[in-house]
Amino acid sequence: MTISNIIFIIVFLGALAFFGFKVKQIIANIKLGKAENRFDRKSERLKTMLRVALGQSKMRARPIAAILHMFIYVAFMITQIELIEIIIDGATGSHRIFQPMLGGLYTFTISLIEVLSLLALVATIAFLSRRNLIKLPRFVKSEMNGWPKLDGNIILYLEFVLVICIFTMNGADEVLHVRSGHESYGFAISSWMGPMFFGGMETTTLIILERVGWWGHIIMVLTFLCYLPFSKHLHIIWAFPNTYFSKLRPMGQFTNMESVTNEVKLMMDPNADPYAVPAVDPDAVPQKFGAKDVEDLSWVNILNAYTCTECGRCTSECPANITGKKLSPRKIMMDVRDRAEEVGAGKRKEGDKFNDGKSLLGDFITEEEIWACTSCNACVQACPVNIDPLEIIMDLRRYLVMEESKMPSELATMNTNIENNQAPWQFSPSDRFKWKDEA
Amino acid sequence: MGELRVPTMAELAAKGQQPDVLFWVGCAGSFDDRAKKITKALVKILNKCDVNFAVLGAEESCTGDPAKRAGNEFLFQMQAMMNIQVLDGYEIKKIVTACPHCFNTLKNEYPGLGGKYEVIHHTQLIQDLFDSGKLTVEGGTFKGKKITFHDPCYLGRANGVYEAPREILSKLDAELVEMKRCKAKGLCCGAGGAQMFKEAEKGDKEINVERTEEALKTNPNIIATGCPFCNTMMTDGVKNFNKENDVQVLDIAEMIANAADL
Numbered sequence: 077m078t079i080s081n082i083i084f085i086i087v088f089l090g091a092l093a094f095f096g097f098k099v100k101q102i103i104a105n106i107k108l109g110k111a112e113n114r115f116d117r118k119s120e121r122l123k124t125m126l127r128v129a130l131g132q133s134k135m136r137a138r139p140i141a142a143i144l145h146m147f148i149y150v151a152f153m154i155t156q157i158e159l160i161e162i163i164i165d166g167a168t169g170s171h172r173i174f175q176p177m178l179g180g181l182y183t184f185t186i187s188l189i190e191v192l193s194l195l196a197l198v199a200t201i202a203f204l205s206r207r208n209l210i211k212l213p214r215f216v217k218s219e220m221n222g223w224p225k226l227d228g229n230i231i232l233y234l235e236f237v238l239v240i241c242i243f244t245m246n247g248a249d250e251v252l253h254v255r256s257g258h259e260s261y262g263f264a265i266s267s268w269m270g271p272m273f274f275g276g277m278e279t280t281t282l283i284i285l286e287r288v289g290w291w292g293h294i295i296m297v298l299t300f301l302c303y304l305p306f307s308k309h310l311h312i313i314w315a316f317p318n319t320y321f322s323k324l325r326p327m328g329q330f331t332n333m334e335s336v337t338n339e340v341k342l343m344m345d346p347n348a349d350p351y352a353v354p355a356v357d358p359d360a361v362p363q364k365f366g367a368k369d370v371e372d373l374s375w376v377n378i379l380n381a382y383t384c385t386e387c388g389r390c391t392s393e394c395p396a397n398i399t400g401k402k403l404s405p406r407k408i409m410m411d412v413r414d415r416a417e418e419v420g421a422g423k424r425k426e427g428d429k430f431n432d433g434k435s436l437l438g439d440f441i442t443e444e445e446i447w448a449c450t451s452c453n454a455c456v457q458a459c460p461v462n463i464d465p466l467e468i469i470m471d472l473r474r475y476l477v478m479e480e481s482k483m484p485s486e487l488a489t490m491n492t493n494i495e496n497n498q499a500p501w502q503f504s505p506s507d508r509f510k511w512k513d514e515a
Numbered sequence: 516m517g518e519l520r521v522p523t524m525a526e527l528a529a530k531g532q533q534p535d536v537l538f539w540v541g542c543a544g545s546f547d548d549r550a551k552k553i554t555k556a557l558v559k560i561l562n563k564c565d566v567n568f569a570v571l572g573a574e575e576s577c578t579g580d581p582a583k584r585a586g587n588e589f590l591f592q593m594q595a596m597m598n599i600q601v602l603d604g605y606e607i608k609k610i611v612t613a614c615p616h617c618f619n620t621l622k623n624e625y626p627g628l629g630g631k632y633e634v635i636h637h638t639q640l641i642q643d644l645f646d647s648g649k650l651t652v653e654g655g656t657f658k659g660k661k662i663t664f665h666d667p668c669y670l671g672r673a674n675g676v677y678e679a680p681r682e683i684l685s686k687l688d689a690e691l692v693e694m695k696r697c698k699a700k701g702l703c704c705g706a707g708g709a710q711m712f713k714e715a716e717k718g719d720k721e722i723n724v725e726r727t728e729e730a731l732k733t734n735p736n737i738i739a740t741g742c743p744f745c746n747t748m749m750t751d752g753v754k755n756f757n758k759e760n761d762v763q764v765l766d767i768a769e770m771i772a773n774a775a776d777l
């Protein structure tokens with residue numbers, strides 16, 4: 077074992093450990109949310125996951141983005157095969173260990189990877205220009221200022237460097253291989269591009285270049301891995317559980333709050349004694365209706381937030397946002413993630429007594445935002461990974477109305493009307509059937 | 516057309532009769548002047564086809580939908596439980612309604628509270644009437660007209676009903692033109708989520724204006740809807756563009772009743 081094998085093993089395991097550590101933290105943050113049963117209807121869930129996450133069915137709504145995204149996605153998936161080889165080579169000091177074993181299949185696989193990498197490069201350049209030159213509206217909304225914008229670009233730069241490394245590695249290797257008296261590897265792109273770029277170089281330079289490409293490749297992959305937990309790019313993993321656990325009910329069906337059902341049943345039960353002291357569980361946490369902070373949301377909502385890729389498809393379809401209101405469903409998701417990170421970190425440091433005096437509602441999401449929602453479900457429909465911002469908006473409304481009695485005054489009037497007149501307007505209930513006799 | 520025949524459940528129950536379907540009129544359909552016309556148009560269709568239906572009349576009450584979407588789950592469930600008591604008291608099995616909000620709530624949210632009914636939207640009922648041959652129309656006044664259909668969110672996206680309204684409209688010998696944002700991508704009229712009952716938040720445009728603008732781009736003679744709230748929003752939108760003399764906003768039930776000379 078050479079020193080470079082040892083360095084490789086240390087770097088590789090270190091990156092893996094760090095990634096595992098971060099993922100554990102994220103899972104803990106997701107578990108900050110309240111329990112909700114999304115473990116039913118397993119085969120339907122599996123099908124949804126295969127269709128939406130693996131098959132990217134909802135990307136089709138925007139065909140050009142879908143194709144470009146598909147290039148990067150497929151390249152990423154297929155490159156994992158090559159990665160296995162790189163890991164074995166790196167740890168044992170072998171060189172292209174699969175080549176003699178697989179023969180023609182090897183040539184085919186690497187060729188495929190090369191073609192896809194080139195397509196991914198094209199997509200990367202297109203994506204970078206969409207964000208920075210064309211400035212597609214959904215990428216330049218206010219919630220994208222600062223870190224989110226940088227994050228989007230960093231990922232694309234990494235991708236760019238990664239592809240360059242792959243071609244440097246294969247191209248230099250091709251020339252070296254032939255120079256040492258072998259036949260060409262015959263890979264689709266590097267077999268002609270290698271000699272073109274590297275053919276005139278010294279052998280020693282080429283050996284260095286090949287190593288630079290090889291190490292660059294694996295270091296980019298590991299950097300990417302360690303970077304994921306901090307990035308919107310987490311969606312490449314989280315999209316799978318997220319679509320699996322997504323809502324299977326009709327979009328229009330909101331949850332009926334069980335806590336409310338119990339109280340309403342008690343109120344409506346003619347046999348219930350209104351003065352009876354309810355059996356009090358001394359350890360019970362006082363019941364809170366709706367959500368003020370991330371811990372009041374369901375774990376699915378927080379999983380949603382970590383899955384959000386900040387693509388802005390939701391926001392670009394949102395009627396409130398389109399007409400200049402402050403509401404942006406993407407921002408709702410970004411806020412939930414930021415707050416979950418904050419609360420999670422705080423709890424790890426200070427335990428359950430953690431209280432920074434802040435909350436999701438108020439410090440991150442304002443009342444003005446949530447009251448602008450028409451509950452139209454356009455955001456839910458648009459999301460390529462089945463995220464549901466509307467559930468969160470509704471839970472925040474519930475908190476405001478049922479815990480703080482805070483709502484636009486017209487809605488307070490509407491509620492009073494429903495209570496008193498059984499209609500949202502101030503009409504007498506006895507007039508409800510008058511329409512029949514009116515001309 | 517003579518008197519509307521609108522039996523109430525109380526009347527039928529007194530006679531020991533049971534309707535095939537309950538017509539849930541809804542608050543808009545009962546009180547809003549514009550929506551009452553839709554209610555009556557639907558009754559005319561039901562009468563014409565001899566559908567054995569009844570209404571709850573003064574025993575009907577708000578489904579609680581706007582309260583729920585406005586965050587008042589208590590009020591919603593109070594309303595729901597009251598309504599379920601009434602509906603179950605009359606042993607109702609099937610409900611039709613002309614309001615997608617009532618439709619969605621009755622169909623999806625009442626079962627969890629014990630109210631289990633087969634619930635259909637009036638466009639689905641009308642389609643059934645056509646399919647079974649009980650109802651036929653000729654294009655009549657709509658022949659050759661350009662019609663664009665605005666998908667109500669709670670009918671379309673929320674419940675996946677896109678085809679029934681379109682199939683009915685296709686019976687009218689008219690030209691059906693789609694807006695750019697239609698079906699699953701349809702843009703909200705701005706009324707949902709209890710917005711109907713409040714001023715919009717600060718922005719640079721009203722949602723109904725944005726939507727009407729899109730509808731007008733198809734150069735329609737008629738903007739068709741299947742929801743009393745969408746109807747109000749689109750009607751206001753058309754007025755906003757001073758087009759009320761050129762473009763009508765009509766519910767599908769009104770169009771069918773008209774085409775069938777009812």
Ligand code: SF4
Pocket residue numbers: 390393394395396397403404405448449450451452453454455456465466469
């Ligand atoms: S449901 Fe609310 S947040 Fe989502 S698109 Fe509609 S208005 Fe926007």
Ligand code: SF4
Pocket residue numbers: 383384385386387388389390391405406409458459460461462463465
């Ligand atoms: S919620 Fe979905 S549609 Fe919206 S930005 Fe996130 S990933 Fe994109």
